[in-house]
Amino acid sequence: MSIAEDQVRGVEPATAESQGFVFNHTMLRAKDPKVSLAFYTRVFGMRLLRKLDFPEMQFTLYFLGHAEAGAVPEDDAERTAYTFSQKGVLELTHNWGSENDPELSYHDGNAEPQGFGHICFAVPDLAAAERWFDANDVEFKKRADEGKMPNVVFVKDPDGYWIEVVQPSLSAGLGD
Numbered sequence: 001m002s003i004a005e006d007q008v009r010g011v012e013p014a015t016a017e018s019q020g021f022v023f024n025h026t027m028l029r030a031k032d033p034k035v036s037l038a039f040y041t042r043v044f045g046m047r048l049l050r051k052l053d054f055p056e057m058q059f060t061l062y063f064l065g066h067a068e069a070g071a072v073p074e075d076d077a078e079r080t081a082y083t084f085s086q087k088g089v090l091e092l093t094h095n096w097g098s099e100n101d102p103e104l105s106y107h108d109g110n111a112e113p114q115g116f117g118h119i120c121f122a123v124p125d126l127a128a129a130e131r132w133f134d135a136n137d138v139e140f141k142k143r144a145d146e147g148k149m150p151n152v153v154f155v156k157d158p159d160g161y162w163i164e165v166v167q168p169s170l171s172a173g174l175g176d
Contacts, residue, residue: 025063025089026119028161029106032099033062035158036092040064043136044121044163046090047072050083058096065089090119108160118154118162126151126167149174 005011030036040046046064049072053060063083073079083089098104109116123129126144133140133155141154141162151170155163 022085022087024084024086025091027091027093028119028157029098029159030062030092030094031101031104031106031159033060033092033094034099036094037062037064039138039158040090040092043133043138049086049089050079052080060094060096062092062094063089064092106159106161108156108162110162118164120164120166122166122168124167126153126165126170129153129165129167 006013037048041048041064045066047067049063049065049067051060051062065083065086065088067086071082073082107115110118130144130153133153139156141156142149142152144151144153151167152174153165155165157163
C-alpha cells in the first residue's frame with residue numbers, strides 16, 4: 001500500500017521559497033584521509049570533486065561524488081561551484097594531526113547514545129558488491145542474507161561509519 005505525502009503526519013507541502021533547494025552533501029570526519037580516500041574512491045568508485053585546505057583552522061575538506069570522467073572543471077573556482085551544485089556528495093573532513101592520535105576514534109552514531117545512523121549507496125548487483133567488498137577486506141555489519149531485512153547490506157568505512165548498500169530492484173518489498 002502506497003501512502004501519499006499528504007497522508008503522512010508532519011509532511012508539509014513545498015513552498016515557492018524552497019524551490020530549487022538541492023541536498024548537496026553529508027559530512028563525515030576522517031581520521032586518516034589517505035585511508036578514507038582510498039576506501040571511497042577504490043571501493044565505492046567515487047571521484048575527488050574538490051579539496052579545500054583551511055590552514056588557519058588546521059583542517060581539510062575532501063568532496064567526493066560520482067562524476068563522469070572529464071565532467072569536473074579544472075579551474076578551481078569553477079570546480080568549487082560545480083562541487084556545490086551536485087547531488088549526493090560526501091564531504092570528508094580531516095582535522096590535521098588526527099591520524100597521529102592513537103586514542104582518537106569518531107562516534108559512529110549507532111553506539112549509545114544513538115544519533116546519526118548511516119549513509120547509503122545503491123548498486124546494480126548486490127551479490128557482486130558483496131564479493132567486491134570481500135575482495136577488498138571491507139568490514140561487514142550485516143550481509144544481504146542476514147537479519148530481518150533481506151537484500152540490505154551494511155558495511156563499515158575506515159572510521160567505523162555504517163554504510164547501507166542496496167540494489168534498488170530488490171528493494172521493492174521493503175516495509176509495508
